Amino acid sequence: MEIKTYTRYIALSLIGSLILLASCKKNQSDILATNKPVVESYLIPGRVLSIKVYQQKALTDTTTYGAALTGLSISVSDGSKSVKLTESASGTYTYADQSFITTGKTYTMQFTYAGVAVSATTIMPGKPADFTLSDSIFHVPSTINPLYADVARATIKWSNPDSLYHLLVFKNLDNDPYYISYIRSDNKPSFQINAERASYYNLVQSSFNYYGHYKVILMRVNQEYINILTTNITRDSQALLNEPTNVTNGLGIFTAMQTDTLSLRVTTQ
Incomplete structure (x- = not known):
């Protein structure tokens, strides 16, 4: 099956x-x-x-x-x-x-x-605890520099002392989201990340393919x-x-x- x-x-x-x-x-x-x-x-x-x-x-x-x-x-x-x-x-x-x-x-x-x-x-x-964003605004650089591909530009954190499983869902709320043309990744306007047993997730310069307003949903x-x-x-x-x-x-x-x-x-x- x-x-x-x-x-x-x-x-x-x-x-x-x-x-x-x-x-x-x-x-x-x-x-x-x-x-x-x-x-x-x-x-x-x-x-x-x-x-x-x-x-x-x-x-x-x-x-x-x-x-x-x-x-x-x-x-x-x-x-x-x-x-x-x-x-x-x-x-x-x-x-x-x-x-x-x-x-x-x-x-x-x-x-x-x-x-x-x-x-x-x-x-x-239990409900996720201590869920925070380092900033409520994520700034996409005007150009993508490969030397900084893995450098964190923002961090999402939550409490996870028992190493439980978590997913992050990024839900784009815009009716017609604007595409970031110079970023090439597999991400759609809305996407999810398997955070596994971690207690944080770093956003990098190429994390998003679209500008706009998002709901960031942490799922335990x-x-x-x-x-x-x-x-x-x-x-x-x-x-x-x-x-x-x-x-x-x-x-x-x-x-x-x-x-x-x-x-x-x-x-x-």
Whole structure:
């Protein structure tokens, strides 16, 4: 099976919707496993608990998702309380009480599909702390000097004493962002950086391809999210490989994350 994760932005009130879609294709080694459900769920405090469930797709299927799986009875437990989700749309199951998702708790999702128990567990990490930018304005030099390619022009910092996983998302807010023509990199107007277990990230002269106003989003994520992210970055997109999942008797991802957000303006020097 192949889980291909695309980037979308976290649904927070300040910036709109979050970053992530998942689709699934079947690996040659999984030809006989044709009936696994594909789960997609990202738990975020202050958001409605939502779980999407799809059918596993055939290798030749080019649609983004398999067919939605309807009529499931899905429950989620936080270790002391178990709640039953409601099917709010076809294949989408939700629980509206936002107070149910809190820091430090372990959440277990369960349902039965085709007579088989499907489950997954994740832990809600703490909210990122001490998130700072050395300057709210990043000045792009008028010319790029290769001698200073790796020199930090600004630094993003956060507290990370336990060496937890973090991602940085740079969300360009401009409707028609202005391209920095003399910078050549792979960055789009909006992009993300895997900061791994670090507690800082340096911005260099070529970090941005576009001027404009940005939201800088620090995401604290779990191992299961990093597993899928790094697999899809490093793999050959044409290869049929088994990709990671934390869903028992299923595919996809059930994970939790927290974020913090700062503002940054990228302009000329």
